Amino acid sequence: MVTKAITAATAGIDAYKIEIEVDVVNSLPSINIVGLPDNAVNEARERVRSAIKNSGFSFPKGRLIINLAPADIRKEGTNFDLPIAIGILKEEGIAIPDDNETAFLGELSLDGSIRKVNGVLPLVSGLKDAGIKTVFVPEENAREAALIQGINVYGAASLGDIVNHFAETPLKPTVVNINDFLGMHSEQDYVYDFKDVKGQQKAKKALEIAAAGGHNVLMSGSPGSGKTLMAKCFASILPPLELEEAIELTKIYSISGLLESDKPLITKRPYRAVHHTASPNGIIGGGINPKPGEITLAHRGVLFLDEMAEFPRNVLEVLRQPMEDGEVTISRTRLSIKYPAKFTLIGAMNPCPCGFLGDKEKQCTCSDFQIKRYLSKISGPLLDRIDLIINVPRLSSDELINIKTESESSAEIRKRVINARKIQTERYKDEGIFTNSELNPKQIKKYCALDKESSEFLKIAAQKYSLSGRKFHRILKISRTIADLACSKNIELSHISQALQYRVDMPDKV
């Protein structure tokens, strides 16, 4: 008799249904798993046999054939242990319903207990989409699974628990109220707050514009200018995650194994600081067992590259495509996987190798050639994807002491950012974009129209600074965000002149 059990496998942050068929034939005892299993799935044979025996159930005598269907997709991971065991138990006549509406996922210990697995959120989400009504998951993953509404979730601690569930001791379904998690964090949760950053009004305003319009930023300044601290503060002024974004982000962290069982939903926009020694696979994603890279972990949040000019050029270059597309494709044998990667890039760099070019107190010791070579690390095409380039001068101790005014708190800035985002969401509801940074040339024409006076002003500025078409568009996009922050329907002359204050080129070329 052939029995079956349903489970799922992930592809990127999505998942699809897998059917496991078990058959026993009269032959010498052995177990064969077919249907493109990877090593971890193949090793299920030993775990499943011990788990079944040690749970007090009998194990079929003869040759066991386990087929994972569809057969043309590689199956990886350990979540197949439990459904394979269920299929075998059914084969042994244990009363577990052989229906098409119940699925199982989990890794088995040799003693029959069920261990937590990665990717439960996308797996359960995929099962629900495939019409599954009930899913059994490891107890530790139950809350994460229950974030998917409209499917019954049971958390089980052992194989015995599941058999008993269908006999006389039903498990309790796990139910979570998703709204309990959202709005869970407030401004106080952030360690770094703009109120602790003295001075640097222009840089702070640029970061506010970046947060409001989703623009990428590059800060150039001497060591000690506070650019790293400001980059850390940036996360505290971003708008809260919408539910859909939170689920999407949680899927990413779930398959990466970065979800804590007591915090099943990611509720904060991520802030990923990447060091220049990180491997390309670590940043972009990939490797032998491909995992999402930093750019995907930074999805809907911030990717911070400190000392940006120190990054290997090839690493910076591979960032370009994801920055353009908002996703990254990782090619593999038989399958290429797409991971989302819509992040705001914050870059920081010194103005020259020694760090003190343009500093008021310290002398720069670099030659022109050294400076040129250093700055050329950030290529033109990459710069084209960075809307705001700002100079962050180091303040002298006298200047710092003389700053008497209190700095505005992140909470205050965040209010304006949220408001500006709302205006953009409403304006672009039929365009399929969310922020001004995503505007294409056609949309710029439509949404960044200027009156005659402003148009003349920008034309003169374009001639004076010899702005290329791309830079011209950048100025318009930033002006649109500045206008949104001021709750102004139209882009005014003052918004354009403010946008022009932000450097649109590398330090040595301005």
Ligand SMILES: [Zn+2]
């Ligand atoms: Zn220097």
